Amino acid sequence: MSLSQQLAARLAPYIGDFNAQMWIKSVARRELGLAPEDLTVRHLTPLIDGLRPFLQTLMGRSTAENLLQQIGREVH
Amino acid sequence: MRFRSLAAFPLLYAVLFIAIAAFAWSLQGGVALASFTFSQRILVRVLATVGCFAAVSCFERGDHLRSAWLWLGGGTIVILIRDLLRLFPGFAPQGGDPKAQIVVTALGILSNLALLAGIWMLSRSWKMAAITLPGGRSGFGVVAVATAVIALTVTGPGAYTHLQELARGDWSSLVLVVSAVVDIITLCLITPLLLTAISLRGSLVAWPWGLVTASQLAWLLYDIAASLRPGLLPAGLPLPEVFRGLAENYLFAAGMAQYFVIHQVRRAAGAPVAPGALGPAVE
Numbered sequence: 001m002s003l004s005q006q007l008a009a010r011l012a013p014y015i016g017d018f019n020a021q022m023w024i025k026s027v028a029r030r031e032l033g034l035a036p037e038d039l040t041v042r043h044l045t046p047l048i049d050g051l052r053p054f055l056q057t058l059m060g061r062s063t064a065e066n067l068l069q070q071i072g073r074e075v076h
Numbered sequence: 077m078r079f080r081s082l083a084a085f086p087l088l089y090a091v092l093f094i095a096i097a098a099f100a101w102s103l104q105g106g107v108a109l110a111s112f113t114f115s116q117r118i119l120v121r122v123l124a125t126v127g128c129f130a131a132v133s134c135f136e137r138g139d140h141l142r143s144a145w146l147w148l149g150g151g152t153i154v155i156l157i158r159d160l161l162r163l164f165p166g167f168a169p170q171g172g173d174p175k176a177q178i179v180v181t182a183l184g185i186l187s188n189l190a191l192l193a194g195i196w197m198l199s200r201s202w203k204m205a206a207i208t209l210p211g212g213r214s215g216f217g218v219v220a221v222a223t224a225v226i227a228l229t230v231t232g233p234g235a236y237t238h239l240q241e242l243a244r245g246d247w248s249s250l251v252l253v254v255s256a257v258v259d260i261i262t263l264c265l266i267t268p269l270l271l272t273a274i275s276l277r278g279s280l281v282a283w284p285w286g287l288v289t290a291s292q293l294a295w296l297l298y299d300i301a302a303s304l305r306p307g308l309l310p311a312g313l314p315l316p317e318v319f320r321g322l323a324e325n326y327l328f329a330a331g332m333a334q335y336f337v338i339h340q341v342r343r344a345a346g347a348p349v350a351p352g353a354l355g356p357a358v359e
Contacts, residue, residue: 013279014341
C-alpha cells in the first residue's frame with residue numbers, strides 16, 4: 001500500500017474517504033509538487049505539516065496533533 | 077449507537093411534546109397549554125446551552141470551532157435570560173415599563189447576532205478545512221439560490237411588515253426586524269452547513285455538522301409555522317413551539333455530538349499532547 005493510501009485509510013474514518021484523498025492530493029501538490037502516488041515515507045513530515053491546518057479546523061489543535069502523531073507512528 | 081440516539085432524541089421529544097400539549101389542552105385549555113409551552117421553551121434553551129458548552133469544553137482557546145460554539149452558547153444563554161425576564165410583569169410582552177422593554181429588545185438583538193456569528197463561523201469551516209463540497213461551484217450555487225428563495229419567501233413578508241411598523245415609530249418592532257434579517261441570513265447559511273455535512277457523510281466528524289444543519293432546518297420550519305394564519309392549525313397544537321423545541325434540541329444534540337467526536341478521536345489517538353508542543357492556531 002502506498003503512503004498516500006495508508007494516510008487516506010487512516011484519515012477516512014474521521015473525515016470521509018473522499019475528503020481524505022482530496023486533502024492528501026492537495027497537500028502533495030501544493031507542498032511537494034508531487035502526485036499522491038509518488039509520495040514516499042521521507043515526505044511524511046511535510047505531508048503531516050500540510051494536513052495539520054485542515055484537521056485543526058475540524059478538531060482543534062490538541063486533538064489534531066494527537067491524531068497526526070498517531071498516524072505518523074502508524075505509517076512509519 | 078450514541079450518535080444515532082442523539083439524532084433520534086429531538087424527534088422523540090417532539091412527539092412527547094405534542095402528546096402532552098394535546099393532553100394539557102384537553103384538561104384546562106389555553107392556560108395550561110401556555111404554561112406548559114413556556115416551561116418546555118426554558119427546558120430546551122437550557123439543553124441547547126448545555127450542548128453548546130459541552131462542545132466548547134473539548135476545544136482550546138484559539139480553536140476555530142471553540143469560538144463558533146461559544147457564540148452559539150452565548151446567544152442561547154442571552155435568549156434564555158430574556159425568556160426568564162418575561163416572567164416579571166414589567167418585562168412581559170404587554171408590559172408597561174418602557175425601560176424593561178428596551179432591555180428585552182436589546183437581549184433579543186444580542187442573542188440573534190451571537191447566534192448568527194456562531195452559524196457564520198461554522199458555515200465557513202469547509203473553506204478553512206479545504207472540504208470538497210458536493211456538486212462543485214454550480215451545485216453550491218443552485219442550493220444557495222434555492223435556500224435564499226425559501227428564506228425570503230418564509231421570512232420576507234414578516235420582515236417587511238415589521239419594517240413598516242418600525243418606520244411608523246414602533247421601536248418594539250426593532251427586535252423583530254433584526255430577528256427577521258438574521259433569520260434570512262442564517263437560513264441562507266444552511267447551504268454550506270448542509271453541503272459540508274453531505275461531503276463528510278459516513279465519517280465521525282459528520283455528526284455535529286448534520287445535527288447543526290437539522291437544527292437550522294427546524295428553525296426554517298419554525299418560521300413557516302409562525303407565519304401561518306391564526307386558526308389554520310388546531311388550537312391544541314402549538315406547531316411553532318414544536319419546531320422551536322426541535323431546533324434547540326438538535327443544537328443540544330449537535331453540541332453533544334461534537335463533544336463525543338472529539339473525545340472519541342482523542343481516545344483513538346492515544347495520550348493528550350502537552351500544550352507547549354502545539355503549533356500556531358489556525359485562526
